[in-house]
Amino acid sequence: MAVPTTICLGVDPGSLACGFAVVSRCGSRLELVEAGVIRSQRGADFDKRILGIHLKLAEVIERTRPHFMAVESPFVEKNAATAIKLGQIRGGILLTAGLHGLPVGDYNPMQVKKAVSGYGWADKTQVGKMVMVLLSLKEPLQADAADAAAVAIGHLMATRVPGK
Numbered sequence: 001m002a003v004p005t006t007i008c009l010g011v012d013p014g015s016l017a018c019g020f021a022v023v024s025r026c027g028s029r030l031e032l033v034e035a036g037v038i039r040s041q042r043g044a045d046f047d048k049r050i051l052g053i054h055l056k057l058a059e060v061i062e063r064t065r066p067h068f069m070a071v072e073s074p075f076v077e078k079n080a081a082t083a084i085k086l087g088q089i090r091g092g093i094l095l096t097a098g099l100h101g102l103p104v105g106d107y108n109p110m111q112v113k114k115a116v117s118g119y120g121w122a123d124k125t126q127v128g129k130m131v132m133v134l135l136s137l138k139e140p141l142q143a144d145a146a147d148a149a150a151v152a153i154g155h156l157m158a159t160r161v162p163g164k
Contacts, residue, residue, distance in 0.1 A: 003027040006159065009066040009102070010152025011057070012144050013089045016040050018053050019144030022064045023135065023152040030153060032135045033064050035145040046085065050092035057096045069097040070105040070155030072112060072147065105155040112147075115154030 005026040012019035021035035038056045040049040071093055074086055097104045110120040116130045128146040131137070134153055141149060 006068070006156060007033065007064060007066040008068045008070055008105075008152040008155045008159075009057070009060060009064065010148040010150070010155065011069065011071045011093055012147035012151060013071065013086060013093055014144060015046070015049055015085050015089050016042060017144045018089065018093075019142070019146070019148035020057060020060060021141070021145055021149035021152050022060065022066055023149055023156060025156040030134050030156065032137060032141075032149065034060065035141050035149055037142050037144045046088065050089060053089065054092050054096045057093065058100070061096070061100045061102070066102060068105060068155060068159065069093075069102045070107060070151045071097075072151045073106050073108050105158070107151055107154055112150050112154045115157050116150045 003026055005024050007022060007024045010021045010023060016039065018038040020038065022033040024031050024033055038053050040052055071090065073090070074083065094104060113122040113127055114120040116134060117126050124143060124147070127150050128140055128143065131146045131149045131153065132140055135149065140146065
């Protein structure tokens, strides 16, 4: 019997740099399908930033057909205005998932770090290196894309049921 492939779109929300990564799992093998960073222009109207993230993620979903979306949630945000903006960005991302019928996994940074490195307090460099190892990459991903890949990897490791 063939082992089913499960595909997850991981997203690291940000209003200026929103990382995304599509990772597939077939048995215990993980593979990077696509990754990148959606950049928004500083000073752009906030609704335009959210729309830009939505449109780019919708393109990625149409192209790669993931079974799930996994989104990193903020752990604690000290600045209330930043927390509200990040919440609005996450709302747009979650709406994109809903419009495409994707179930969403929500993970805090500590859960993501523990899933990929075995240590919840790992720094960004450690997480980036583990993403390279787990995905057998020769070159590191951009930081926001690596964070998104870590979210997708964590979801795929936590999800034992194959996708659609």
